[in-house]
Amino acid sequence: MSQIMMTFPGGKHKVLTMSYDDGTDHDKKLVEIFNATNIKGTFHLNSGLLGANGKISKEEVERLYKGHEVSTHTVTHPTIERSPRERIVEEFVEDRKSLEQLVGYPVRGTSYPNGSFNSYVKEILPHLGIEYARTVHSTGNFWLPDDFLAWNPTCHHNQDLMEKAEQFVSLNKKQYLNLFYVWGHSFEFERDQNWQVIEDFCAYVGNRDDILYATNIEIVDYINAFRHLxxxxxxxxxxxxxxxxxxxxxxxxxxxxxxxxxxxx
Structure with a gap:
């Protein structure tokens, strides 16, 4: 009897994805760092806040995030678990509509604003065209998600990032699939004056032949394609x-x- 297991494209067993919220002007520098090191990011935007208070303008969205993924973050960034159903529906659907007009492809994921969600919100999201939702609960591990609508990242970029990067790069047991998922906000690098953290990280983990670099939705699509075989x-x-x-x-x-x-x- 043959042993049959999923791998990532090309037979790779490690994938890296980055997830950044709010769409501030500091995304411009972050995207430059990603592009220079072959790393892909998912950027969660509030369409109702674009162009205001240091946010990316609507006119910049398509060009800036080309090659990456634009995802929802609701229209106005409310604490969503405290919102009535009608507002939940409008926040996600209207954000999808507005962002899709800017990027020209279906916008199918989200990150929970303020990290706020509950089982009620999760039950609604698939009916709104949302296929995954990132939380702010770091696991510290490299496991694949069990629940795409409560997708827990590996870590925030301020949580021993280089130590985890070294662990990830050194993984060589091919009986496992490993996902390194980093999240944060680009304005934090400017606020904390620590751009060197993400620059060093990307220089170290980027441009490696044994790592797949993917957006959130690319990972979702690939795993679902395997499940549908x-x-x-x-x-x-x-x-x-x-x-x-x-x-x-x-x-x-x-x-x-x-x-x-x-x-x-």
Whole structure:
């Protein structure tokens, strides 16, 4: 009986994603750092606050975040678990509509403003087109999320970032998949005068052949594509109904299952 396991694209077993909130002007410097080191970020924006009080303007959004992901953060950044259903719906749907007009693709994720959410909010989100939601509860580990609507990051960038980076880079056991998820706000680097923290981190973990660099939604889509694979009852072949490729480790041999194709295992 073959041993069949999911890998990340190309057979990689480590993925890094970055998640930054509020869309302040300091995102410009952060995006430059990411772009120089092949790192991808997800940027959670409040469409109702764009262009005000040091925030990115609407006209800058598409160009600045090209190659990264724009995600919702509600229109006005309320404490969402204290909001009535009607306001929850409007905050997320109107934010999606406004941001989609700026970037030209479906906006499908969020981070909870003020870290506020509860089970009631989680139940509503899928009906609003939201497929994942990041919390502010750091796990300190590199596990894949069990619940995309309560997606706990590895750490905030002020939580021993380089120590965790060294741990992540040194991981070499391919029986595990490892996700390093960093979150924060770009204005914190300016406030704390510690831009060197993220510059050193990105220089260290970026541009590595054994790490996949992905946005939040790219990770969601890939894992869902794996979950939607149709395996034969005896696992001798598999059909991929999705549009994107999925990579498998079959008895330690890396196999690409292209979108719309069936592959013998």
């Amino acid at each position: 149709k395996f034969a009852a005896d696992s001798q072949f598999v059909y991929n109904p999705s549009a994107q490729s999925v990579w498998l480790s079959v008895d330690e041999k890396i196999v690409e299952v292209k979108g719309g194709q069936q592959v013998d295992l």
